[in-house]
Amino acid sequence: MELLNRITALLLLGLGLWACDGKTEIPQATTYDFPTPVDTGNKPIEVQEKQLYDLGGGVYLTNDFPAARLNAISRVNDTLLAANIVSENYPINNSPWYAFKAWASDDQEVYIKLNYTRAKHRYPPKLSADGKTWREIDAERVTVEEDGANATIKLSLSSDTLWVAAQEIYDTKRVWTWAEDYANHPYVSLSSIGKSGAGRDLLFLDINNGQSGDKDVIVILSRQHPPEVTGFFAMQAFVERMMESAQLEAFLKKYRVVIYPLLNPDGVDMGHWRHNSNGVDLNRDWAYYRQPETRAVADHIVRMQHESGGNVLLGLDFHSTYNDVFYTQDKAIQQTPTTPWFREQWFQALEDRLPGYKVNEKPKGLATPVTKGWFYAQFGAEGMTYEIGDRTPRDTIDLIGKITSEEMIRILLENR
Numbered sequence: 554m555e556l557l558n559r560i561t562a563l564l565l566l567g568l569g570l571w572a573c574d575g576k577t578e579i580p581q582a583t584t585y586d587f588p589t590p591v592d593t594g595n596k597p598i599e600v601q602e603k604q605l606y607d608l609g610g611g612v613y614l615t616n617d618f619p620a621a622r623l624n625a626i627s628r629v630n631d632t633l634l635a636a637n638i639v640s641e642n643y644p645i646n647n648s649p650w651y652a653f654k655a656w657a658s659d660d661q662e663v664y665i666k667l668n669y670t671r672a673k674h675r676y677p678p679k680l681s682a683d684g685k686t687w688r689e690i691d692a693e694r695v696t697v698e699e700d701g702a703n704a705t706i707k708l709s710l711s712s713d714t715l716w717v718a719a720q721e722i723y724d725t726k727r728v729w730t731w732a733e734d735y736a737n738h739p740y741v742s743l744s745s746i747g748k749s750g751a752g753r754d755l756l757f758l759d760i761n762n763g764q765s766g767d768k769d770v771i772v773i774l775s776r777q778h779p780p781e782v783t784g785f786f787a788m789q790a791f792v793e794r795m796m797e798s799a800q801l802e803a804f805l806k807k808y809r810v811v812i813y814p815l816l817n818p819d820g821v822d823m824g825h826w827r828h829n830s831n832g833v834d835l836n837r838d839w840a841y842y843r844q845p846e847t848r849a850v851a852d853h854i855v856r857m858q859h860e861s862g863g864n865v866l867l868g869l870d871f872h873s874t875y876n877d878v879f880y881t882q883d884k885a886i887q888q889t890p891t892t893p894w895f896r897e898q899w900f901q902a903l904e905d906r907l908p909g910y911k912v913n914e915k916p917k918g919l920a921t922p923v924t925k926g927w928f929y930a931q932f933g934a935e936g937m938t939y940e941i942g943d944r945t946p947r948d949t950i951d952l953i954g955k956i957t958s959e960e961m962i963r964i965l966l967e968n969r
C-alpha cells in the first residue's frame with residue numbers, strides 16, 4: 554500500500570521532477586520504488602567475434618552481419634559441424650538467438666549441432682535466400698535432444714548463400730528504412746532522440762498534425778528485447794494501418810501518437826538475446842533509468858506529454874513470447890486509470906472481428922520495473938505488454954496489429 558500511496562501522491566503532485574537548466578524547465582521522468590527492485594547497473598558482456606569460418610570440404614559459414622549470434626563453429630566429422638551459441642551474459646531468459654550465413658563450393662547436405670550455453674532450444678530455424686524473405690525449416694530437418702537442450706539441424710548447402718536464423722533478422726538499418734518511408738507524410742516527423750550506450754541513434758516517430766493544445770498522447774514502444782521480432786511485426790502492422798486510416802485526420806485533432814520502434818538498437822545489432830550493450834534488461838529499468846536508452850525514452854515521453862498539454866492515455870509495448878498474451882495492470886492496483894473503459898472494449902472488438910481468436914489477457918500487479926507498470930505509475934495510464942507468439946503466423950500477426958489499431962482509433966474517438 555505504501556507504494557500505491559506514494560505513486561498516487563506523485564500523480565497528484567503533477568508529472569514528475571523538473572530539472573532546471575537555468576533558462577527553461579525541462580520535465581523528467583519520476584523515479585519509483587517498485588515492489589520488486591532490479592539492479593540495472595552495468596554488467597560485463599561477451600561480445601561475439603565476427604568472422605568467416607572455412608570449415609573444410611568446401612563449406613563456409615559467417616556471422617559477419619548485424620544481429621544474432623554464432624560464437625564458434627568447428628567440424629566434427631564429414632557431415633557434422635558443431636556450433637556454440639552463447640548469450641551476452643548470464644543470468645538471462647531462454648532466448649537463444651542464433652544466426653549465420655552458409656554456403657558450399659558444391660551442393661551438399663550438412664548437419665549442424667547447435668550447442669547452447671545455459672539455454673535450451675527454443676526457435677526452429679528460419680531460412681532465407683536474401684535475408685529478407687524467410688520460411689521456417691521443414692520440421693523433419695530438426696532433431697531436438699530429449700532434454701530439450703540442444704538441437705541438430707540438417708541444411709542443404711549450395712554456392713548460393715543460405716541465411717539461417719532463430720528469428721527473422723530485422724536489424725537497425727532495416728528499422729530505419731521502414732521508418733523513413735513515413736518521413737514525407739505531412740503528419741510524421743522522424744528523428745533521433747538520443748544515443749544508445751554504444752552510440753546508436755534512438756529512433757522516434759512523432760505522429761502529430763501540428764496543432765498543439767489539450768492533446769492526449771498514445772505511446773508505442775518496441776524491441777526492448779532484440780529477438781522479439783514477431784511483436785515488432787505487429788507494431789509495424791499497427792502503425793501502417795493507423796497511417797492509412799480514414800479516421801487519421803479526426804484522430805490527430807485529439808491525439809498525438811509517439812512511437813519508439815527500436816529501444817535497444819545495440820542489442821539488436823550486437824545479436825544480444827535480451828540485454829543492451831551494458832548487459833542490462835531495459836524492461837527492468839523503468840524505475841531509476843540507469844541505462845541511457847530508458848533514460849532518454851522515459852524523459853522524452855514525459856516531455857511529449859508536457860508539450861501536448863494533455864495526458865498520456867495508453868502505452869503499448871510490443872514484445873514476443875511463446876504465445877500471444879496481453880499483460881495488463883491488475884485492476885486492484887490500477888485504481889484510477891485515465892481510460893477505465895478502454896481495455897474491455899478493445900479486447901472485445903478484437904475477438905469480435907477475428908473469428909476463433911480468444912484474447913489471452915494476464916493482469917498482473919506492479920512488481921518489477923517494466924513499462925506496463927511505469928505507464929500507470931508515471932501517468933495513471935493504461936500500460937500493456939503486447940506480446941505476440943514466437944510462431945504466430947505472419948498473416949495472423951498482421952490482422953491482430955491492424956484490427957487493434959483500427960479499434961484503438963474507433964474507441965478513443967468514441968469515448969472522448
Ligand SMILES: [Zn+2]
Binds near residue numbers: 778781872873
Ligand atoms: Zn520482451
